[in-house]
Amino acid sequence: MASPESACAMADMNPDTQSIPFLESLARLVRYHSLIMTSTAKSGHLTSSLSAADLMIGLVFGGTFRFDVDDPAHPNNDRLIFSKGHASPLFYALWKAAGCISEEELLTYRRFESRLEGHPTPRFPFAEAATGSLGQGLGIGLGMALSASRLDRLPYRTYVLLGDSEMAEGSQWESIQIAAHYGLANLVGIIDVNRLGQRGATMLGHDVEAYARRVGAFGWKTLVIDGHDMPQILDAFREAAAERSGPVMIIARTVKGKGISFLEDADGWHGKALDEEQTRRALAEFGDVDREMRGRISAPENLRPERARTQAASAPHYELGKSVATREAYGAALKRIDAKFPQLVSLDGEVSNSTKADEFGKKDPGRFFEMFIAEQNMIEVALGLALRGKLPFVSTFAAFFTRAFDQIRMSQYSRANLKFVGSHAGVSIGEDGPSQMGLEDIAMFRSILTSTVLDPCDAVSTDKLVETAAAHDGIVYLRTMREGTPVIYGNDETFPIGGSKVLRESDDDRLTIVAAGATVHEALKAHEELRRDGISVRVIDAYSIKPIDADTLREAAAATGAIVTVEDHYPAGGLGEAVLSALADRPVPVTILAVNKTPMSGTGEELRDYTGISAGRIVETVMRLADQLVPPTRSLRSH
């Protein structure tokens, strides 16, 4: 695929483009561009870009890095991720130095609608992923390295530029452990040890040996270098690229602000652009800069992954009325659809015998990745895999996805195709108690602007929605339950995203109960009890919480005049508020039943009753409301 950038022409093939003097000049060029960009924008992280310039020039243009500049999507390109995403000026300057973007475009840095955002996102075609929340790049790179070595079997390497401050983030050490465990020899980290964080020195300052001891203790090969000595830099990258047994960390002693004397190693300049006078002084130090010079990047081997054949999936076969845990249905669904979605991979956080992802793992061990008790890295890895065209299904307890909310949040800015499956939803899990209960997961995933949120109540709908999620492009969250629930749907039923199922209705419905997951069954029990008391209610299974079936809700609101929502989830941001939002312009009274007390241990039944979401509580609520409600009138508002 040819790049749309006509400017992305091949640089001069003169072998001098890899000489030390040439590379040092190129480094001066990207420093110059970083200065001009940030001074023009009057914001941006200049000193953080200056410290890494020599490292990145050495990597990208020194002969090791292999990338088809006319085809940023080439499957065998080496990958470069700026985990220290705030060094975006340097990042964009690199690609300008490659001839891929113009100098004019550099001046649009941080401007509204520019591709060159303050922190890189894939709106810029050479950014592998959106970064900017520190400590996530190494895990994303790990995902890409896994994709290369274990799935696509391509020889490309993934390079991740890391800041020293962000090495405090625990997520990095999750990635470090797991990259070593997986023996990923195609992953190279580069720590830009420039000593200074945002406000003062980092914990280790310039103690590069301390970083080497720490990273080395986890089984990585470590190479300690002077990050401004181009021959050392080139040697290190050559050595890293020759590594066959495991991941490599280049630990580079650098100077923050390197290249502008009054900024070098000086505290207080983080995230600051220079004013006019300071810019003039800095430019004077640069002297003449050849702004036309271009670096050469070696092309990758033209290898592509094998195209896997897809096969149609069988149909599920569940027996109506049988009690099946939806988490079991999840594992079974993965197995059922594995040939239809050959890019599907499963990642789990050491709870696969609980989430039932282990079922898929037993069938397709090459496509299952144990990610251990390290949820942040797990989501970062999933993102890396998704960006390489895989279809990751990530599972753990619903509650434990909160451990990786920042990673989930960031993944939306990479426009990732990711599926999250959270088991052990709600108080219904029983005796393990609240630390294990997902009670805010619906709210969390709804808050992601582009997400889809699904909460199926039985095995059939779970199975179908797993397949639907796989076919849907974007972030999807699906909730599963620990205990068995009765199969209530036929195997031929379909469950479109944005749909719902009206399970009970009559012409005399006094109100509508909207439920999802465990509470659908509570609602059905309540319906039965109310019917015996002569009260008819509509019951809707809102398995698609986002997008929610606003049309059906409106219809029910108009027909029955009032709604009671019930969810195994805390009150804020969940099903109830989703229903309120859907009806906001044409509202009817809504009563939200949700977990209204801090739970404890107990059986699922005891806890549902204690926290206000059981069949008994629904009946009480409906009885109380039935006294108050009058039939709806139509002439409320002009339309």
Place this chain on the structure above:
Amino acid sequence: MASPESACAMADMNPDTQSIPFLESLARLVRYHSLIMTSTAKSGHLTSSLSAADLMIGLVFGGTFRFDVDDPAHPNNDRLIFSKGHASPLFYALWKAAGCISEEELLTYRRFESRLEGHPTPRFPFAEAATGSLGQGLGIGLGMALSASRLDRLPYRTYVLLGDSEMAEGSQWESIQIAAHYGLANLVGIIDVNRLGQRGATMLGHDVEAYARRVGAFGWKTLVIDGHDMPQILDAFREAAAERSGPVMIIARTVKGKGISFLEDADGWHGKALDEEQTRRALAEFGDVDREMRGRISAPENLRPERARTQAASAPHYELGKSVATREAYGAALKRIDAKFPQLVSLDGEVSNSTKADEFGKKDPGRFFEMFIAEQNMIEVALGLALRGKLPFVSTFAAFFTRAFDQIRMSQYSRANLKFVGSHAGVSIGEDGPSQMGLEDIAMFRSILTSTVLDPCDAVSTDKLVETAAAHDGIVYLRTMREGTPVIYGNDETFPIGGSKVLRESDDDRLTIVAAGATVHEALKAHEELRRDGISVRVIDAYSIKPIDADTLREAAAATGAIVTVEDHYPAGGLGEAVLSALADRPVPVTILAVNKTPMSGTGEELRDYTGISAGRIVETVMRLADQLVPPTRSLRSH
């Protein structure tokens, strides 16, 4: 304070109660109890408890641990935290062995309403904190150790029992880095290296030396022992307690299921209770167990922290109309109230020059704790401090609190008194782009059942609400902004939690605009523009998003008939849905304006307009609605 437990009598003072044979018998007793508890409850983590029994008996009853069993709240008690909270059977059995709870109560394990929950919470008076989400205990312990050495200047030690699986959690390595950085010699970790995780072996198995290399590389003293050899255990704890220069990690090689032969080192038993027949076999292995035996715990020195004097705080003094960033007001407020709240401490994640917590840090350096770029540990530390009676104000960018949502979630189960202050709210931060923007923080904090959520729009309300938050017991979240906003309140104004301010109202209001933070100022601009067009609207500053001022909202709804909400936040779970929830039983049409597109770089003004929350967008919305709305009628519903 005497313990309510009359059973918590002093054990026999016979020196034999610290002999090896006695301790080994006590270990057999707690193993016995762990078995009976889980078999009776038919659930619970037996094998995880069995592996740590000798370690914990050796610690608690071997003479090192100092605890007043009649006064679990004694300020100089040593602290014991089970980071591997699922080993709760062992935890409760220890306190039964100390004579503090009865054998009968042990049989209530995991039952509804029992104090002995599946994972410990402070409903059990000897549990320091709620644990159960792995990887958080070491940070909580770090917080307690900081409290002891840096604030209360008491000599107690904090011991944290860690599982080996949970060492994969990055949060542990944040704690390990920071404990070493702070040179905390009063913190002791114990890793129960039993080789087996939930589903198979851990990454390192029984390679205790690998753990020692890793932890040692971060500067901790490491002691590798056989976790079932009581003399080694006692020696290790003696050595750890004598340590003066930094934290100590005891790395114990153990056997999962130790003490019941058919469980020892066998995979597949994690989280499983034994059935009747298996229980009988296991009991036969135990033989005779003296269920009356009690261990002795040494009492602590009767030292208490100095009681700090409180002083009244001055009043704030802001000039009406002046542009002040609410984040600046935050820093100033901390300084203003520091003497009124002598237990107040500030923690920040290396962005204190951005959050302005550094203002407090400069004034009270002994009460400011740099927590580096490691948000998970920061929240864990804050919890530890709060549980020791301190008043932590934790600050970072609003967006980065998502990094610690699991820690925030868990803190509610410890009933902690914690204040979270998130700066850089919304698209209004401008050019840095979405990775730095808090757009889901209101939803996240609202989802915590017991939280308070505040979003002040100017310096005065921010200042007052910081003081109010300090005086309020519970989890409070307060949002601040990067850019200056005009001071609109007088210095005498009060801002009760659950209140709001009606900023503009008339008898002809066509609808009500409800806003918070940046959008209050957009709403005021819109009000002005609409007024010129002859349209009156009410404007409410809903600075208290949770609890929200339902009364004022109802009044406005009844008087004006429709509401438009505006927030610098994504649509789900925020201000708009909070308003909907407040009016759910007596609704009027509500239009939610929120950030409706993925943001990018740009100025705050450009981005507010682009994403639908600017004054211009509010005006457009009101104009569109004004055509549609009819005056409200009162006879909608019977009350």
